[in-house]
Amino acid sequence: MDHTPTEKSPDNRRLAALTPQEKQTKPQEILDSEPKKSLLTRQWLLGSFLFLYVIIGVPCWFVLTEIYRAPLPSNFITALYQNQNIDIKIQNDIYLRVGDSLKFPDLPEATQIQIDSEIQKLINDPISPLTIQWNASVKLEDEIPKDSYILDLELGQSEGIAMDGIDKIATLIYRLESVKNNDLPFFVTQTVLQHVFKTELELFKSTYERSINAIAYSPNVHLSFKLLTGDGNPMAWEIGKALDDYFTPLVEELKSFVNFTIDTEIKYYTELNLPEGSHQIKTSDLSTLLDFSEWDISSNQFSYPTLNFVVYFPSEKQAPLNIHKDLTRQSPMAQNAFLIPQWGSIILHENPLQENSLLTAEYLNPLLEIFTSELFTLLGLPKDPKTPRIRIDAIKKYTIISNLNRAVDSLQSLLKLSESLPNISIPKTVLNNVKKSLEARERAVEKINKHKDFNGALVDSIEAMSSAEEAFFDPEMVQQTFFPQEHKVAVYMPLIGPLSLIMILGTIRVLKEYKIYRKKRD
Structure with a gap:
């Protein structure tokens, strides 16, 4: 092979020969x-x-590479947050019905002066002031609108107050001496504030705290009624008839506040986690004795809360159960009922069911009465007064204000997030949801202040709350949180x-x- 070196060009030779x-x-x-x-x-x-x-x-x-940040109405949201409920005023009308052909033309005006004075004291209470503008107006008219608060005045031998068990009606029994001494306006004021609207006023005080047993408010709630037995003996129950007789009227009564869906089920071989040979059950041991996951009744297939109501019969092996009873309850069956916070209620029976047993509707009705009381607690409904419609009205108004405040809190949190992360994206969907939330809040406030339409205001408050939460948890904005500038x-x-x-x-x-x-x- 020829290894003749390649000859350099003249320019290369000259460049190589140059000095530094x-x-x-x-x-x-x-x-x-x-x-x-x-x-x-x-x-x-x-x-x-x-x-x-x-x-x-x-x-x-x-x-x-520009990060789109939709212009949020920060000043307006901050003003709402700093002055919550300042633009909301709850006005309640209560109509007087006077019997015995008596007339008190000056009674509404005299009573209103005392009511306004008492409410002003509640507003200025240094310990537990009212958190919202609230008032009650006493009216004396021939035509009383439907579904109104009514106070019947009846002449009697002694003073007394009675609340109707169904309708929003209170009865004040007075004597002629009360009229002569001009005490009737005071009695009416006490009836209105200390009986009819007492629970509602308590809900709007700054010291009120929602029960830890109650679930967070949801417009939809699923109710699951279950019959459990530790054995495999066949059994049946007339739960459908019992629900139609006892529970359907309740569902109808609560439909303006919450919508219910209901299912029923029977489960076998659901034994308690009792130690071998033990039959004693204490309230403190319920969390370990009841195995919801093993019984397959803890799963929630819905996007909204589920409340479980369980009737339990032990197996022959574990019977008879020695249940530590709740002696504060009068009914023997209620003494075996246990409320499980935010989950539901369970009624434990001491003895097992016989084979091919049938639980009739008559047997189940007292159990449903217990479950109804537990349901009210789980929904956060107050226990007083005894009139369900007054309690529902009170919790409905409280829920409206609570939803509106939650909406404003979510929007304020969104503002803080956008200010603390200047590089985070704020897409148009977030702005649209913010606008929807504020518009829904405005509609709710208008219905409360001008029309006293609390059912419509409840719907708008739910929309305001859900739209605000959708804005805060927008998927596109959340993704940007995890993509810092260094990346x-x-x-x-x-x-x-x-x-x-x-x-x-x-x-x-x-x-x-x-x-x-x-x-x-x-």
């Missing part, structure tokens, strides 16, 4: 010998690249770094060449 001092001056000589047209071409190319880089590239960079730099630097370096070095070279040609010309 000559090599330093060679670029100068090359530039001196280069025509001016070449320099102008390089300058034109550099200018074109700089134009594309600065005029087109940089704006495109800012546009493509952007790491992603784009491999592209921008080399391009910028080439442009900078090219600019420096052209500037040097321009200086050399300028010196040459001078």
Whole structure:
């Protein structure tokens, strides 16, 4: 093979023969010998690249990497948060019905003065003031609107107050001496504030705390009625008939506050987690004795809360159960009922069911009465007064205000999040949900203040709360929270770094060449 070395070109040989001092001056000589047209071409190319880089590239960079932040009504939301309920006023009307052909034309006015005075004391209470503008108006009219609060005045031998068991009606029994002594306005005031609206006023005091047993308010709640037995003996129950007879009227009564869906089920072989040979059950041991996961009754297939109501019969092996009874209850069956916070209620029987037993509707009705009382507790309904409609009205108004406050709290949290993370995206969907929430709140306030339409206000308050929470938990915004600015730099630097370096070095070279040609010309 021929290993003849490659012959160097004359230019390469001359460059290799140059001394270090000559090599330093060679670029100068090359530039001196280069025509001016070449320099102008390089300058034109550099200018074109700089134009594309600065005029087109940089704006495109800012546009493509810009974080869209929809303009939220921060001032309005902050004002609502700092002055919650300032634009809401709950006005209740109570109509007087006077019997015995008596007339008291000045009674409403005299009573109203005392009611206003008592309410002002509640507002100025240093320990537990009212958190909302609230008032009650006493009226004496021939035509009484449907579903109104009514106070019947009846002449009797002694003073007394009675509340109706169904309708929103209270009865004040007075004597003629009360009229002569001008005590009737005081008695009416006490009846209105200390009996009819006492629970409602308690709900709106600053010291009120919702029971830990109650679930968070939801417009939809599923009720699951279950019959459990530790054995496998066949059994049946007339739960459908019992629910129709006893529970359907209750569902109808509560439909303006919450919608119920109901299912029923029988489960076998659901033994308690009792130690071998033990039959004793204490309230403190319920969490370990009841194995909901093993019984497959703890799962919730709905997007809204489920409340479970369980009737339990032990197996022959574990019977008879020695149940630590709740002696504060009068009914023997109620003494075996146990409320499980935010889950439901269970009634334990001491002895097992016989084979092919049938639980009739008559047997189940007292159990449903117990479950109804537990349901009211689990929904957060107050226990007084005995009139269910008054209690439902009270908790409905409280729920409206609570929902509106939760909506404002969520919107304020959204503002804090956007301020603490200036690089977080605020998409248009968030802005739309914020607007929907504020509009729903405005509608609810208008229905409360102008129309006293609390059913419609409840619907709007739910929309305000849900829209505010959708805005706060928007998926696109949550994703941006986990993409900090440092990640952007790491992603784009491999592209921008080399391009910028080439442009900078090219600019420096052209500037040097321009200086050399300028010196040459001078």
